Amino acid sequence: MKEKNNHIPFNQPYFTGKELEYIQQAHDQKHLSGDGPFSKKCHAWLEKSIGTQKALLTHSCTAALEMAAILIGIESGDEVIMPSYTFVSTANAFVLRGGVPVFIDIRPDTLNIDEKRIEAAITPKTKAIVVVHYGGVACEMDEILAIARKHNLFVIEDAAQGIDSQYKGRPLGSLGHLAALSFHETKNIISGEGGALLINDERFIERAHIIREKGTNRTKFLKGQVDKYTWVDIGSSYLPSDLIAAFLWAQLESFEQITSQRKSLWNKYHESFAPAEAKGQLKRPIIPADCHPNAHLYYVLLPTAKKRDSFLSALSQNNINAVFHYIPLHDSPAGKKYGRTAGSLEVTNDLSQRIARLPLWIGLEKDQPRVIEQVLLEAGKP
Numbered sequence: 001m002k003e004k005n006n007h008i009p010f011n012q013p014y015f016t017g018k019e020l021e022y023i024q025q026a027h028d029q030k031h032l033s034g035d036g037p038f039s040k041k042c043h044a045w046l047e048k049s050i051g052t053q054k055a056l057l058t059h060s061c062t063a064a065l066e067m068a069a070i071l072i073g074i075e076s077g078d079e080v081i082m083p084s085y086t087f088v089s090t091a092n093a094f095v096l097r098g099g100v101p102v103f104i105d106i107r108p109d110t111l112n113i114d115e116k117r118i119e120a121a122i123t124p125k126t127k128a129i130v131v132v133h134y135g136g137v138a139c140e141m142d143e144i145l146a147i148a149r150k151h152n153l154f155v156i157e158d159a160a161q162g163i164d165s166q167y168k169g170r171p172l173g174s175l176g177h178l179a180a181l182s183f184h185e186t187k188n189i190i191s192g193e194g195g196a197l198l199i200n201d202e203r204f205i206e207r208a209h210i211i212r213e214k215g216t217n218r219t220k221f222l223k224g225q226v227d228k229y230t231w232v233d234i235g236s237s238y239l240p241s242d243l244i245a246a247f248l249w250a251q252l253e254s255f256e257q258i259t260s261q262r263k264s265l266w267n268k269y270h271e272s273f274a275p276a277e278a279k280g281q282l283k284r285p286i287i288p289a290d291c292h293p294n295a296h297l298y299y300v301l302l303p304t305a306k307k308r309d310s311f312l313s314a315l316s317q318n319n320i321n322a323v324f325h326y327i328p329l330h331d332s333p334a335g336k337k338y339g340r341t342a343g344s345l346e347v348t349n350d351l352s353q354r355i356a357r358l359p360l361w362i363g364l365e366k367d368q369p370r371v372i373e374q375v376l377l378e379a380g381k382p
Ligand SMILES: Cc1ncc(COP(=O)(O)O)c(C=O)c1O
Pocket: 059, 060, 061, 062, 063, 086, 087, 089, 090, 132, 158, 160, 161, 181, 182, 183, 184, 194, 195
């Protein structure tokens, strides 16, 4: 067993060095509540770089998904098609409004929703398709958008992991009617907790402001468009403090450098594991030609569930924190209570038990050879 100080965590937050300076500025500007100067900078940046019509910071990706569920008018019994292999919030946001998640299988190459299985899951109650760009690798959006158009459905991108990724040259988050980003500490661009709702259909913009401001028309009031503000709709408090936005601004300013350093780590893993893949000891991620991901995560697939479990514990004994990922939602207590499946979930059940995510964070460069060496050693064991 190695010394404790040799421990390699799964994730470490990266600081650009500007965060405290901007927080100090926000403090000095005395605008601490939401939608202050730093929030406005972040909104403008997201709108320009993603090409979305309106970006609104939220407390989390979860909050942005909850806003999306309200905006598309989910009502009791409305069905929402989504992958089972995703985070709880993808489904929970719709269940809160009485919606029914309909879980379908993923593709074996990208672990994204299998677009070929969507049409078979559509019923007269289907209202939306929620896609999750796993690890920042885009879903097959052209086909999904065509299905949605044909059946008159909304498309929501859960782009929690997708900032600065592209699909056919288009940024993730700009493709669905609505999209949600996460700035949680584990993501590429962070603010501790944080997120954003991206609106690509202007019909939703006015109501989104209201929902985000506790169901009031306060935004119109602040713009001088009404002389007092009042309760006009349902809503909640979804806007973060400008202190959070100040932190986030420091990160957004450095997004190119952050993505490029993560890509170097990702590429190093990918090259190093090619021989092990050729020997059938593990499988590496597959990136379709149209996708340009942001190196959010690196995983390997082990040949069996048993091998994955022994692989993770061997790495842990060597002070390397590699981890599994989503427990399929269709198999969770709440997933069974509030959702249903459509078709076989074979790929989800199989891959969720064989996946191992490796440490990937800026600063890992020095220790990455040790992770690679250990992965190759453990994967090579019978
Ligand atoms: C696909 C997906 N959606 C939503 C979330 C929730 O993000 P947040 O913690 O910002 O609410 C996560 C978190 O990891 C996620 O992986």
